[in-house]
Amino acid sequence: MQPFIRFATKDDAPAIIGLIQGLANFEKASDQVVITADDLVRDGFGTNPKFWCYVAEIPGEIETEIVGMALFYPRYSTWKGPTIHLEDLMVQEEFRGQGVGTALYRSVLTFARERKVRRVNWEVLDWNTPAIEFYVKSGAEILKHWHVVSMDDQALEAYLES
């Protein structure tokens, strides 16, 4: 069944949080999600939204169900200018293998093409082989020589006070 892809609205925030938590569980980081549906509403659906989000809907027996989402936002490359970053692409486990992820992926890339950005970036876990194969087959490049570096607020506070 073809999923219907549309921009998320604030009413989708609880479903999106569910998908975010599902992806964090899959990435073995289930305790890392601290944001709430209220945070998403404030940050993504007010004036000056900090991200965009597509959701994938499939008609269920009783009501239409959100089975996947792609959350993305602008970044800036000092080499290429404006770019798009795909933060999360997630499909509920029981709806995988039906083209939902591909439909979301194509939607984000189409959005990027319309914006005429020179690059789309995202990150993938090194053990997530199916995702890596999908991305490579689509023409994306895995930049194995670049490491992601992260400093959380506690480390930042400790460093600045040192």
Added chain:
Amino acid sequence: MQPFIRFATKDDAPAIIGLIQGLANFEKASDQVVITADDLVRDGFGTNPKFWCYVAEIPGEIETEIVGMALFYPRYSTWKGPTIHLEDLMVQEEFRGQGVGTALYRSVLTFARERKVRRVNWEVLDWNTPAIEFYVKSGAEILKHWHVVSMDDQALEAYLES
């Protein structure tokens, strides 16, 4: 000599482009920089700037010289909410080892603390050992299991037309 750190203005764009190109050369990607000083002015110093930038100045014999810069912008984590991404941190080769990079780094982290973000991210090349050691010593974490993925506009076009 202590560098003076201040926010960049549009008049700094040519100096910033010089530093961007210098960093790309160091990263063995000298042909990758396609943006110009005009692009930087439009993207960073108009309404709704796409990035922020600090520059480091040192008084020279004739005039004050810009010897380093840090360019950064907001991102959004589906786990942590708003974050800051440090895109480039660069000090002219002949001014390294004098605390300029540390002063720029602390400025960006202080900015992040004032914004109360829960995380600051950036990327580093795996062979850039001095940078990695500096970051780890400061309390940042190198996320070795995450790969950066990139799709340029040509690959994107080819995929969407397939």
